[in-house]
Amino acid sequence: MKRDPVLFIISGPSGSGKGTMISHVTDTTPDLDRVVNYTTRKPRPGEVDGVHYNYICEEEFLRLVSDGCLFEYEKVYDDYYYGSPAHILRGNSDYVIELDYKGHRKYRRVHPRVVSIFLLPPSMEEMKNRIRRRAKEKNMESRLENASEQVCHASEYDYILVNEDIDRCREDVSAIIRAERIRRSNEALLQEYLIKPPS
Numbered sequence: 001m002k003r004d005p006v007l008f009i010i011s012g013p014s015g016s017g018k019g020t021m022i023s024h025v026t027d028t029t030p031d032l033d034r035v036v037n038y039t040t041r042k043p044r045p046g047e048v049d050g051v052h053y054n055y056i057c058e059e060e061f062l063r064l065v066s067d068g069c070l071f072e073y074e075k076v077y078d079d080y081y082y083g084s085p086a087h088i089l090r091g092n093s094d095y096v097i098e099l100d101y102k103g104h105r106k107y108r109r110v111h112p113r114v115v116s117i118f119l120l121p122p123s124m125e126e127m128k129n130r131i132r133r134r135a136k137e138k139n140m141e142s143r144l145e146n147a148s149e150q151v152c153h154a155s156e157y158d159y160i161l162v163n164e165d166i167d168r169c170r171e172d173v174s175a176i177i178r179a180e181r182i183r184r185s186n187e188a189l190l191q192e193y194l195i196k197p198p199s
Contacts, residue, residue, distance in 0.1 A: 004184070005093060006094040006095075006113050006115055006181065006184060008094065008097070008115050008116075008180075009096075009097055009099050009114060009115070009117070010022055010099075010119065010173075011103075011118050012121075012163075013120075013121070013151060014143045015121055015129075016163055017119055017166065018119055019052060020166065021117075021170065024170045024173070025096060031092065032094050032095070033093045033095050033096075034097070035096065036052075036053060037085070037097070038054045038056055038085070039054070039080055040055075040061050040080045040081045041055070041079075041080035043055055070083040070085065070086055071088075071106065072099075072102070074102065084099065084103060094177075100150060101153035104157070105156070115159075115177075117157060117161060117173060118157040118159070119161055119162075120161070120162045121162075121163060127147060128140070
């Protein structure tokens with residue numbers, strides 16, 4: 001039977017570990033592809049164009065918007081644009097994507113099978129420390145304001161995880177993906193039984 005690909009959405013405030021979790025599950029989970037979003041910001045140390053993001057200039061980003069190539073987008077932290085491609089679910093693979101709560105809402109309306117995970121840092125202070133360790137951010141205040149806004153919408157998600165111990169959080173995210181795939185398989189199996197009961 002045809003199965004609906006699962007779109008796993010991972011959200012959370014800056015410094016919650018979204019990119020780390022997505023890299024882990026795509027490296028360790030068969031048939032799980034990462035949706036590479038677009039951004040107008042420059043790559044941080046260690047980030048690779050076409051892997052972590054598609055890094056493009058603002059002019060090219062706005063051209064993609066005009067051409068209908070982006071499903072959703074916004075200007076985040078009052079400086080850079082972020083957006084996701086319009087067509088992502090192809091073939092038999094499942095997908096994982098990083099989105100904020102607004103993008104999460106939009107994808108829930110159009111895709112048949114969405115599973116969402118919201119990541120929280122242990123505290124706001126730890127979040128600030130993580131951001132400072134990652135790179136020098138000129139827009140710390142905007143990031144903190146955005147973090148508070150994001151957290152207000154955490155209850156809209158299927159799962160909420162506190163990323164205090166990175167290894168434990170990786171295990172939890174992987175366990176969610178396995179469980180949701182089992183759920184889908186069981187639903188497909190039940191449909192087969194209902195259509196063609198065992199003799």
